[in-house]
Amino acid sequence: MIAALREDARFILNCAIEAVLPEPAVRNFLRSRTPPPHVTLIAIGKAAWRMAQAALAEWGDVITQGVVVTKYGHSQGELPGLEIYEAGHPLPDANSLRGAQRALELIDPLGAEDFVLFLVSGGGSALFEALPEGVTLDDLQAINEQLLRSGANIVEINAIRKRLSLVKGGRFAQRAAPARVITLALSDVLGDRLDTIASGPAYPDATTVETVQAIVDKYRLSLTPQMHRLLEQETPKVLDNVETHVIGSVHVAVEAAAQAAQKRGYQPLILTTTLDCEAREAGRFLAAIARSVRGEQRPLAPPCAVLCGGETVVTVAGAGKGGRNQELALSAAIALAGLLDVVLASVGTDGTDGPTDAAGGIVDGETAARLAAQGVNAQQTLADNDAYTALQASGDLLITGPTGTNVNDVTLLLVK
Secondary structure: OHHHHHHHHHHHHHHHHHOOOHHHHHHHHHHOOOOOOOEEEEEEOOOHHHHHHHHHHHHOOOEEEEEEEEEOOOOOOOOOOEEEEEEOOOOOOHHHHHHHHHHHHHHOOOOOOOEEEEEEOOOHHHHOOOOOOOOOHHHHHHHHHHHHHHOOOHHHHHHHHHHOOOOOOOHHHHHHOOOEEEEEEEOOOHHHOOOOHHHOOOOOOOOOHHHHHHHHHHHOOOOOHHHHHHHOOOOOOOOOOEEEEEEEOHHHHHHHHHHHHHHOOOEEEEEEEEEOOEHHHHHHHHHHHHHHHHHHOOOOOOOEEEEEEEOOEOOOOOOOOOOHHHHHHHHHHHHHOOOOOEEEEEEEOOOOOOOOOOOEEEEEOOHHHHHHHOOOOHHHHHHOOOHHHHHHHHOOEEOOOOOOOOOOEEEEEEEO
């Protein structure tokens, strides 16, 4: 029974990911538009290569030049007329700077009759960067590391990033003016907040100096004097050369998962598409739902599928290895111990969870016992933020490889 449940979980998650692959989303949008005569293509993020390939398939005759900046391992070869850069994620590196610099060189000469097709997907904040005077790459990596370990959510993280950059927070579009910028975005941000996706390079910034200072104080961030000065400068609040369209999001992924679950005989319930809390808390909560379903048939009677979309956070206190989906899964595994015919799986739709080769984890009521048999103390491993080591030992890592898309995370609870 448990093997069949796990196979169902994998099938449902695969359907969710396939529903948000970038090619059909990009091509369908571009088919609805009359292409302008001359287009410069700039694509950033984990899905950048595939979005750019789709754009070439539709508008290849008018795309005259372009730059693609994506994560290492996410490029699939050369694209005609486009320069491809692979760069660092989740921390920016020298190639993040090189790719952005080349993009700026292409847009700087453009005039009012020119168009920029700007393809944006998750990961763009780290992958696409130009530094203000007085800020080094080491400085930027240090503040990114602090933010990623602090437990800050993505809106808070990107609010800081915007002001330490020459391309974020609307500044890329401001630099492109008077050229027109058409932005197509795959959203990896809760609520599809346009000024937060990839730190909003081509969208007016809604955060303020006061917002940013409150984040600095909340997480006790350590900043250089120049960083403090930059955080006191406002970002563009109005951009009149930009139009923005969200062409994919976690809502689409979760809806597709619900449909797939129904086809496999499970009654689906979409609990939320804005899951935003500590990963281990989400794991315990979903395990509690599993026990309620099993014992009281609430909120659904089995067989059922409970679905969540969103992006949890991890406040890093230990020295282990993992990601938010793995931590959620390990926490759930501890709380599910001994419960029969239950599987929980949580996956990053981009195929990457934290700085690991796993997309997430898939656990059941026997995971805790498998860990104990391997001599792994699950509670201690969780406390050390070492979910990867634990799930590897129990055989419960989900490894998909790069998927070519990125729209938050999908978490699935199946009860047979």
